[in-house]
Amino acid sequence: MSGPDPEAATATAEDTGSGGMLRLHYSAISDVGRVRKDNQDSGYAGPWLLTVCDGVGGAARGDIASGTAVQQLRRLDEQPPSGLTPDDLLGRVAGALHRAHDRIGELVDEDPALNGTSTTATVLVFDGTRAGIGHIGDSRAYLYRAGEISQLTHDHTFVQSLIDEGRITEPESRVHPHRNLILKALDGIHEAEPDLFLADLQPGDRLLLCSDGASGVLDDARLADVLSTGTPDYAAVELVRASLEAGSSDNVTCIVADVLDEAAAAGRAAALDELQPLLVGAAAELRRRPVKGARPAGIFRGHRSGDTGELEPVQAEIPDLPPDVHAIPSDPIDPETARYAPREPFRFFWLRRLMVALIAVGLVWMVAAGAWTWSQSQYYVGEQDGQVVIFRGVNTSLPGIDLSQPFATTNVELDRLPAFVAEGVRDGIAADDFADAEAIVDNLASEMSPAESLDRGSVDTGTRASAAQRVITWP
Known part of the structure; x- marks a missing residue:
């Protein structure tokens, strides 16, 4: 294989256990594309986890759905305990997907403007010898082995159901007027029913996880052609570049990972000296928010340094901050809290409450009127x-x-x-x-x-x- 592309970040999953474990050498790239204004894809690649989520919702902020899902799923990026059974491995995947689903539902409850948001999720959890895969929506996972490519996941889409029934062909599905209609997603409302299965891995395998911005315009032959050469860095960048050149109108996210034994990993030692997880797309932008809830202009744009597709993912430095054990929670029924709460003069107390109530009613009426007017154009x-x-x-x-x-x-x-x-x-x-x-x-x-x-x-x-x-x- 050719040398590493300096423009892309790489990492490995090193063996910390027995000598029979394999390693992952991975790269992750996400591009906003040439049509969309915002990147609603999110991706994460780490030593034990690869995942791609494609947000759905448009004005309902699909970027928040995909970014939230990845923030939940990234907790799977830890070495699984020894003796983990297949059911245990898939149980971890299913549990994380359901937690992501529930968290999206909580956000919708907190902010009704997010109603309608959802995300696909394709998750691969690595345990050193095999992969536990969870999948919902139309993002995809592929396995490239010995010169042959195979699609591991099955799309949950309207056109895929027509293909399954023999009513249309794969080429016809690419131009079907409703090719983007998905039947399943994580939305926090409908019951999440992901596909769960295992995949045995071998040294020399190459894995690809991608959003439909890539798989929607590149057929299996083109994917295999790109995956057949180069490092994961090179392949990921070339897949994004090829997708844009093929006319993709969507965001494009690709994660490429090589499965290595110890001998192969030793041969790439120079390229595997930094073990950093990679976070790309909307999830990386959500991480950069300086204040919770702040939405600076352009903050959700994807990572790209020009239309040529020369991209650079960011390091996934997302610290889990522990709660301040010294902080005293504010409880309105706690006598001590009430005792030290500042109080207004009594004569202004009810006047202030009345004004607040009137303003609140006026705002609710204005929002309701605006929502009704907008709804009549839908x-x-x-x-x-x-x-x-x-x-x-x-x-x-x-x-x-x-x-x-x-x-x-x-x-x-x-x-x-x-x-x-x-x-x-x-x-x-x-x-x-x-x-x-x-x-x-x-x-x-x-x-x-x-x-x-x-x-x-x-x-x-x-x-x-x-x-x-x-x-x-x-x-």
Whole structure:
């Protein structure tokens, strides 16, 4: 293999146990890409852990979801205890994924603006001889062995389900209008159901974990071609470069790791003298926040030093700060706390409370009015009385307030759709605008079983305005 690329950071997982253990020599790269404004991918590579998370949510801050997931998952980067059984190894992976899932849910509860955020997660935990893998979403893990590449994970996407049913081919899935629709993710709301499995590793294996910014534009042959040469540094940089040159419109994150025995590791001793975990993408930017909750402009941009793809990941120096054992918690019902709490003069006490209450009510009203106005420019495809319906508004509700209304009826019947597609419709499929919602309906119509001949799903004939008058209902 060629010498190390000085522009990329590397590290190894050294054997601290018996001589039969293997080591990982890895590199991690994340690029914001040439289209996106923010990097919503996150990645982590350490001696015992490789993981890629691709945030989903757009305005709902997918970067926070992926960064939060990686912050939870990175706790797996420690040497597993001796005698760990396969079930124990997979249990550690599953536990970490569920903790990440729960933490995202907590953030959504704390900040409703994050509602709708989620992230994929592909996790590989190394124990010295094998890998415990957890996977949810459409990020991927590959194994390159003896000149052959194989995909270890299975996408949880709409198009993958069509491939599994033999309805479309892999090349067709790359241009399918709904190729980006994922069916599973960590969102803190729906039950997390990751795939969990083991992979035995051999010296000479090369592992690749990547977001769909790479796998969506590079086929297996191209991936294998890049993985066949060079160090992990070289391969990771070239994969990102190749993805951008192939027209990727997404963030691109790649982690490449070589599996080494002691002899191979000794041959790379010069390149393996620094044992630093690597943190890239949104997770690295979240780490750099000087104050919790602060969001300086541009802070979530990915790491790139130009459109040529010459990238430099950052070191994952994320200290776990212990709580101050000398601090006294503030408890409002603690007599000592109340005793020393400063108090306002009594004559101003109720006036201040009244003003605060009025301001709070005014702010709530303004936010509610703004949210309602914004919601009426949103559309999604859902179900009503067994039929597919285009709704105007957002696919959620507040106590006593319905934030969406049927906007256009269709003749697409839910019970004539495949079960997994029907379930997606029941959950609601977001659309960019009304035209996109119509396109989704057209696609659903093509999925109906041919029990009887019906026209494609669409709004009633006539102008859009007249159709709207027939189907819009007002409170």
